[in-house]
Amino acid sequence: MSRLALQLGLPVEDGDALIAPHLFTGPAGLACRVHLQEGDPPAVRPEALLPMSAQELAGSDVQRLLAVQSIVLGELGWFLTTSPEGLLQLTSLAWINDPVDAATALDLVNGVGMAILHALMLDDPRLGQTQGLSN
Known part of the structure; x- marks a missing residue:
């Protein structure tokens, strides 16, 4: 966890503070955490919380x-x-068991999370079709 903290630009001693249920701020400002799977090598599963609840969505927003x-x-x-x-x-x-790959995944989840927020807040008719988020 100290190597992951280093990859994220955090002090090495903050490594344990990355593990769920603790939250930290990701590069796009989203709350993030990682779940730790003990083993040799240990692995993490990153996640990001979006500042929106499912209860805020109704009707076509759910679709x-x-x-x-x-x-x-x-x-x-x-x-x-x-x-x-x-x-x-x-x-x-x-x-993910490589700290560099885990840091990259946290960057990705922040970018994708922000794209999801924009997609859910905007009335984008493309989301009724099977297209990527970047289209």
């Missing part, structure tokens, strides 16, 4: 949420779900 979920899962291997805090949460399906 848009499901379309986004399908895209993120199918194209990126990330699962859009609800966090224990009641917020939308983006979670990696893969366990």
Whole structure:
């Protein structure tokens, strides 16, 4: 965890503060945490919380949420779900055992999380189709 903290630009001694249930701020400002899988080598599964709850969505917003979920899962291997805090949460399906790859995944989840927020807040008719988030 100290190597991951170093990759994230945090003090090495903050490594244990990255492990769930602790939250830290990711590069795009989203609340993040990693789940630790003990082993040799240990692995982490990163996640980011989006500042929006599923209860805020209704009607066509729910259809848009499901379309986004399908895209993120199918194209990126990330699962859009609800966090224990009641917020939308983006979670990696893969366990990552390299600190550089884990830091890269945390960067990715922050960027994708921000794209999801924009997609859910904007009335984007493209989300009714099977297209990537960047189109």
